[in-house]
Amino acid sequence: xxxxxxxxxxxxxxxxxxxxxxxxxxxxxxxxxxxxxxxxxxxxxxxxxxxxxxxxxxxxxxxxxxxxxxxxxxxxxxxxxxxxxxxxxx
Amino acid sequence: xxxxxxxxxxxxxxxxxxxxxxxxxxxxxxxxxxxxxxxxxxxxxxxxxxxxxxxxxxxxxxxxxxxxxxxxxxxxxxxxxxxxxxxxxxxxxxxxxxxxxxxxxxxxxxxxxxxxxxxxxxxxxxxxxxxxxxxxxxxxxxxxxxxxxxxxxxxxxxxxxxxxxxxxxxxxxxxxxxxxxxxxxxxxxxxxxxxxxxxxxxxxxxxxxxxxxxxxxxxxxxxxxxxxxxxxxxxxxxxxxxxxxxxxxxxxxxxxxxxxxxxxxxxxxxxxxxxxxxxxxxxxxxxxxxxxxxxxxxxxxxxxxxxxxxxxxxxxxxxxxxxxxxxxxxxxxxxxxxxxxxxxxxxxxxxxxxxxxxxxxxxxxxxxxxxxxxxxxxxxxxxxxxxxxxxxxxxxxxxxxxxxxxxxxxxxxxxxxxxxxxxxxxxxxxxxxxxxxxxxxx
Numbered sequence: 001x002x003x004x005x006x007x008x009x010x011x012x013x014x015x016x017x018x019x020x021x022x023x024x025x026x027x028x029x030x031x032x033x034x035x036x037x038x039x040x041x042x043x044x045x046x047x048x049x050x051x052x053x054x055x056x057x058x059x060x061x062x063x064x065x066x067x068x069x070x071x072x073x074x075x076x077x078x079x080x081x082x083x084x085x086x087x088x089x090x
Numbered sequence: 091x092x093x094x095x096x097x098x099x100x101x102x103x104x105x106x107x108x109x110x111x112x113x114x115x116x117x118x119x120x121x122x123x124x125x126x127x128x129x130x131x132x133x134x135x136x137x138x139x140x141x142x143x144x145x146x147x148x149x150x151x152x153x154x155x156x157x158x159x160x161x162x163x164x165x166x167x168x169x170x171x172x173x174x175x176x177x178x179x180x181x182x183x184x185x186x187x188x189x190x191x192x193x194x195x196x197x198x199x200x201x202x203x204x205x206x207x208x209x210x211x212x213x214x215x216x217x218x219x220x221x222x223x224x225x226x227x228x229x230x231x232x233x234x235x236x237x238x239x240x241x242x243x244x245x246x247x248x249x250x251x252x253x254x255x256x257x258x259x260x261x262x263x264x265x266x267x268x269x270x271x272x273x274x275x276x277x278x279x280x281x282x283x284x285x286x287x288x289x290x291x292x293x294x295x296x297x298x299x300x301x302x303x304x305x306x307x308x309x310x311x312x313x314x315x316x317x318x319x320x321x322x323x324x325x326x327x328x329x330x331x332x333x334x335x336x337x338x339x340x341x342x343x344x345x346x347x348x349x350x351x352x353x354x355x356x357x358x359x360x361x362x363x364x365x366x367x368x369x370x371x372x373x374x375x376x377x378x379x380x381x382x383x384x385x386x387x388x389x390x391x392x393x394x395x396x397x398x399x400x401x402x403x404x405x406x407x408x409x410x411x412x413x414x415x416x417x418x419x420x421x422x423x424x425x426x427x428x429x430x431x432x433x434x435x436x437x438x439x440x441x442x443x444x445x446x447x448x449x450x451x452x453x454x455x456x457x458x459x460x461x462x463x464x465x466x467x468x469x470x471x472x473x474x475x476x477x478x479x480x481x482x483x484x485x486x487x488x489x490x491x492x493x494x495x496x497x498x499x500x501x502x503x504x505x506x507x508x509x510x511x512x513x514x515x516x517x518x519x520x521x522x523x524x525x526x527x528x529x530x531x532x
Contacts, residue, residue, distance in 0.1 A: 016393040042348035048424040052481025058288040078376040087387030
C-alpha cells in the first residue's frame with residue numbers, strides 16, 4: 001500500500017501518524033492486504049447475512065423512560081453547565 | 091487457594107501474574123457463593139472499565155453488563171477485571187495499554203489472547219470462573235495456552251449488553267474455568283434473552299442434558315501447520331477419544347482456509363466504526379485542547395491514546411470499507427462467512443462435533459512474540475477463526491502437555507445452539523483427563 005493511500009485513510013479515521021508509523025503501517029497493510037487476495041479464489045454464495053444467525057422479528061415498541069440518573073451519567077464527563085464539553089465546530 | 095486465601099492474597103497474586111487491571115477493595119467474604127472475574131471490556135459499576143485501552147482510562151460505568159449482573163444476582167462476587175489486548179485486538183494479550191498477564195506455567199510466556207487475564211485467573215485461582223469474550227478465538231486460545239476449559243457459545247446466546255464492542259456480528263461472551271462442569275453451571279446463569287440485546291432474543295431453549303457423543307470429524311485443513319509437539323499431543327488425544335467409544339472421521343472442509351482473511355475484513359470493518367466514538371469526549375481521557383477545531387481535537391486524542399495494533403486495525407477496517415476495495419472484499423467476506431457456516435452444517439449433519447487443535451503451537455515466549463509481524467500474528471488464529479466467523483459454539487479442553495510442560499488444547503465445534511453437545515463431550519473428557527495444575531507460589 002502506498003504512502004499517499006495510508007495518509008488518506010488515516011486522515012479519514014482521525015489518526016495522525018508519525019513518519020515511523022506511516023512507514024511501518026504501509027508495509028504491514030501491504031503484507032496483510034496482499035495475503036487477503038486469497039479471498040479472490042474463495043467460492044461465492046448468494047447469501048450475505050449481516051449476522052451469523054438469523055435475527056428477525058425482535059423489534060419492540062420504544063418505551064420512553066429515564067433508566068439512569070442524569071447527574072450520575074455525567075459525573076465523569078467534562079461538562080460546562082451540565083452540557084458535555086467538546087471542541088469548537090469551526 | 092481457597093476463597094478466603096484468594097481475597098487476602100489478591101494483590102500478591104496479581105503482582106506475580108498481572109491478570110487483573112482493576113481489583114475489588116472489598117476482601118470480606120460477605121456470604122458470596124462464588125468468586126468470579128470478568129474481562130475488562132464488560133462494564134462494571136464498581137470498577138474502572140478500560141477494555142485494555144488507555145483512551146478509556148478513568149471510565150467508571152454506571153451499569154453492569156448483563157452477564158456480570160446475572161452472576162452477581164446469583165451470589166457471585168466480582169473480584170477483578172482482567173487484562174486483555176486493547177479492545178480484543180490480539181492473540182497473546184500483549185497488545186494492552188496496561189499490564190500484560192503472565193502464563194501460569196511459565197512467567198516468560200504469554201497467556202494467549204485476547205482474554206488472557208481471564209484464562210490466567212481461571213488457571214491460578216481455585217474454584218474460580220472468569221468471563222471472557224471471543225471475537226475471533228479470544229476465549230479458546232487463552233484457555234489452550236493456560237491449560238483450562240473455555241467455551242464461546244453460539245452468537246446471540248449471551249446478551250452483549252454492557253460489552254464494549256469489537257465486532258458486533260462476531261462478539262460472544264463465555265466462561266473459562268479449571269472444570270468442564272463449571273462451564274455448564276455458569277453458562278446456564280448468563281445465557282438467555284435480554285431485550286437490551288436484540289441478537290439474544292431469537293435464541294431457542296438453552297439445553298444442558300447429557301448427550302452421548304457418537305462421532306467427531308477432524309477437518310484435514312485443521313491439522314495442517316501444527317508444531318510437532320501439538321501434532322503428537324493431539325494424535326494421542328484422538329486415540330483417547332476413540333478409546334472412549336467415539337468414532338473419529340477425517341473430512342474435507344475447504345472453506346476453512348478463507349475464514350482468516352474474511353474474518354479480518356469483517357472484524358476490522360466493524361471495529362473501525364465502533365472505535366469512531368472514542369474522541370476525547372464523554373468518557374476516558376477528555377483533557378484535549380478545546381481551542382482546536384473538532385477534526386484536529388479528535389485526531390490529537392485518538393493518536394495519543396490508541397495503541398499500535400488498534401491504529402493498525404482502524405486503518406485496515408477503514409480501508410476495507412472504502413469504495414473500490416470494499417466493494418470487492420467486504421462483500422466477498424460476507425459470502426465466505428456463509429460458505430463456512432454451510433461447510434460446518436454439512437459436516438455436522440453426520441457428526442456431533444468438529445474437532446481440531448485449538449492453537450497450532452503452545453504458549454510462545456514474549457521474546458518470540460515481539461519478533462512476529464502483524465500478518466504472522468493474524469495467521470496464528472487460523473484454527474479458532476472459522477467457528478467464530480460462523481457464530482457456532484466452540485469449547486477448548488486441555489488435552490496434554492508438551493515436553494516443556496506447556497498445556498495443549500483441542501477445540502470442539504458444534505452446530506448453532508448445540509452447547510449441550512459441547513458440555514457432554516467436555517465432561518466425558520474431564521473424567522479421564524489428568525489436569526496438571528500450575529505451581530502457584532506467591
